[in-house]
Amino acid sequence: MPLESASKPETTRPPLSRRFSVAPMMDWTDRHCRFFLRQLSRHTLLYTEMVTTGALLHGDSARFLRHCEAEYPLALQLGGSVPAELAACAELAEAAGYDEVNLNVGCPSDRVQNNMIGACLMAHPALVADCVKAMRDAVSIPVTVKHRIGIDGRDSYAELRDFVGQVCEAGCESFTVHARIAILSGLSPKENREIPPLRYDVAAQIKRDFPDLEIILNGGIKTLDECRSHLQTFDGVMLGREAYHNPYLLAQVDRQLFGAEAPTLSRFEAMQSMRDYIAAHLAEGGSMHHITRHMLGLAQGFKGARRFRQLLSVDIHKTAEPLALFDQAAQLLQGH
Known part of the structure; x- marks a missing residue:
């Protein structure tokens, strides 16, 4: 078992690429899951479960940040909305060796809404921009955002474009777009993954309007054929539940999506x-x-x-x- 990392290793780590990634998923993408998925794909970017700023700053930060070098490339997803707290947590992530810090602007659960975390932040683009700027000023690793295409009451394309525009002006260069709106009143998190229709066309319009940004598509993708098709439009694809329930799909990712010559594990x-x-x-x-x-x-x-x-x-x-x-x-x- 590889030694666990408290700082960046001296050895050359694999390059960070968002061409293919596995989504952060609560109760699922813990360190054991990530170690397992890494056996199947060397190049896939892996994400932690969402960790709140409160858990890191006032809880057992070593437990929440724990990982091993074999998991790289690896990103920490944070939940929070106070710029100074997010900046402090980003510093912890960088010191622990993570390759990227990602801000959750997509989780629709009531519990996180009450703490101004997740998809409800789409109604506050200036605050998200302040959060991104604070984190970028604090660390040298990339700061990225994962978000929906809208929320109930704020689901027009103009509002989405304004959100991306304000956040990119704060220095964010990579956006992972879950191509559904989040309905914050009346739907459970599970229903929010299934009921709002997928709108890949809306995500594609964001890429056209912001051609210099890295736009990663998330939501409803199930096969590597679909991944290749979406990569004609987007800079990367992110799979969630399909990658978890059918993990052997990752065994072909390095060859099919990264052009690697590595042997495929049975x-x-x-x-x-x-x-x-x-x-x-x-x-x-x-x-x-x-x-x-x-x-x-x-x-x-x-x-x-x-x-x-x-x-x-x-x-x-x-x-x-x-x-x-x-x-x-x-x-x-x-x-x-």
Whole structure:
């Protein structure tokens, strides 16, 4: 298991590219998930779960920032709206070795709205611009923004264009656009990922109006064929739930989207690549479930997938020999 990083490593780290990335997802893209996804793709940009400024400044910052060098290229997503607090957190991120800091302007949950975090900030472009400027003044790593195309009551293209315009004037050069509006009154976060229609055309218009900005498309993308198609218009693509539920999709990303010559891991080899990491986690007193819960989708699409998931999500809680059970699950992927 690679040593965990408290500062930037001396070795040459992989270059940061936003051509393909996996979205920040609460309760999912923790450090174990990211380590697993990194086994499948060397070039994919990975994001943390959203971390609030309050958690970093007043909580266990070492736990929230914890990661290992194998996860690079890696971005920290922050939730907050107080420029000075965001700047302080950006400094922590840079000191911890992250390649990028991203500001969440897309989360629609009631809990974060009440703290002026997430999509509600789209109604306050000047404040977002102040936040971006404060972070950019504090660090040398890139500061980026992930946002929706609008919110209820502020969903015109003119308002979106004004938002991007004000934030880019503050120095932000890269925007990840979730191509749906967020309906903050009446829809749950899950419904906000499904009910508002996808409007790739609106995101494309932003790219046309701001050709010098890096515009990354997010929302509803499921296949690498779709990624290649969108890359004709956008500078990058970001996948969320599809990358989590069907992680083996990442095994083809380096070859198909980055033109890399690296060999493609089989599903079985991907399992084997995690064994030492899991053994180290168990030796520290951790539970194997902390890691394998992120690997359940590795068997998606072929016979034995149901048994694979049962072993790693149900039987795992009944065994006294977790690594033996892990090996049993891995055997189901032999030859795949």
